[in-house]
Amino acid sequence: MRKLRVFRSVGEVFAGVTRHYFQLLFVAWPAVILLLAGTAAFYWLLFQAGLYGMAGVERAVGSPEEVLERYREALAAYSMATIVAVVLAMLLAQAVAAVRWHRFVLLGEGGSVPFRREDLQYVWTTLKILFFWILFLLVLSAVVGVIAVIIIFAGAALFGDGAPSLAALGPAGIVLHPLGVVLNVFKLGVVVRLMLALPDAALGGGQGVLGTFAATSGNTWRISGFALLIYLPVFILLAVVEGIAGLALTSAADLIGSIAAVVSAIISLALYLYLMMTQVTMLSVAYREIVGLPGGHEGEATVAEPTPGL
Template sequence: MRKLPVFRSVGEVFSGVTRHYFQLLLAAWPAVILIATGVALYMWSYQQAGLGEVFALLQSGASHEEIAAAMEAVEQGAMGPAYTVAIILMFLASAVAAVRWHRFVLMGEHSGMLLRREDFRYIWTFIKVILLYFLLLLVGIFLVFGIQTITTIQSEAGNTGVAGVLAVGAVLLIVFGYLYILGFMLRTMLALPDASIGGTGKVFVIFSRSQGNTWRMAGYALMIGFAYGLIVLGLVLVLSLLAAALGGGAIMTALVVAAGLAAYFYFLMLQITMLSVAYREIVGL
């Protein structure tokens, strides 16, 4: 039973993505272009739905209720054909890019082929993982709802002590349940790099080979997410300083869009590399 070296793996993920950022982009350049197109289409659908008016309300100091109502209207208006096409395009292109990036990390392959057999296997494996996730989510919701129902019954019956214990239990179940499901799902997602490098991508086979790593995988993901959050915070701070120095205008808008897109690709690469490194350390090549 192989254990994931969490701290070393986190460092490897960030150093690898940072050092090979442009190589990773080139390794999946057709998919990267399609992802960027999907993002642009996604943003356009919101812009057409009146997102600019929401920003105008923010600048005018409108009430929270007015801004929330305007944003809700924008979200409803954006759900059109362009939005749907953008989501599908981003999903499919991201899957193709993920296969290239897994192969880059695990096999050192720099190919930018448009399509390969592993792309379809990856997508099918991803669908299986998502279905499993929703099943687990339903089980978790059912358990929490059951505890809340029992708590309410006990409280109405005057058993406040029992109700209090159950309420604390519900909170603990939510916290630890979330962490466990996170680790559990990340173990199932190790089937994705397996499918990418020509393996079978059988979810439960790979899951069984990662036994004993549930909590390690949860901590691994949380540490990477926290570190990425700090990076984004720093990026926002830099952009804010630039905005104060340059003011608004086309240049600042272009900088914000470019930085946002670069950060988005960096995030995708972190996710893929995170799974690749964990796969190599736990399952092995």
């Protein structure tokens, strides 16, 4: 059984994405342009709703119902067919970009044809992952529910007055909170293990969802730690940048505030793409380290010469 080398793989992901950021943009440039256009349309919608820019910061102060109503007014200018088409185009663009990035990371493959068979296979695999994830959550909820009922009634019988209540457990009930955290970390490991079918699909789909999930057995906690070490720094970076941008918008004059809004949008787009690349590279590295690449290649020997950092 192959084990994921967590800390080494984390360093490889961040170093690879940072070093090859613009190269990754280039190999998937048609999809990246579509993603940028869709994101720009979203910012335009925010602007129309009065929720972006200097004036938008002032107007955004209000009840959630008022903000939602402004969204509805902005959306009313477009037909439902247009909105659905834009959303579907964005989802397809994400799949196309992800396939190119997986193949670049794992095979060193540069830009290729605008569409590949693997693009649709990637979308189909995503839907299958969603199905298995929902099924897992249903089973887990049932198991946790049964255990919770047993604990509550046991606590009522042993420590309470016979009325079923979690409070009857007293200090012992505190143990359930860290167990909840452990359960969420376990769920992260499971969902990332399911998502390792995505790089498999990008390479042609030799293993499938269940095949890659079985091949990664014994790595759930390692994969959980790996994902946390990847996601947490990126989300902290996003929060810091968005916070600084928000302060700049609220403290600037109208003209400077408008410039700050444009700069904020550009930085947000760059970070959004960085987040996508990081997740794709994370899955690619974990897939290579645990499952291995087609053709019997293993480990770092499978990385193509033009992309040694990945």
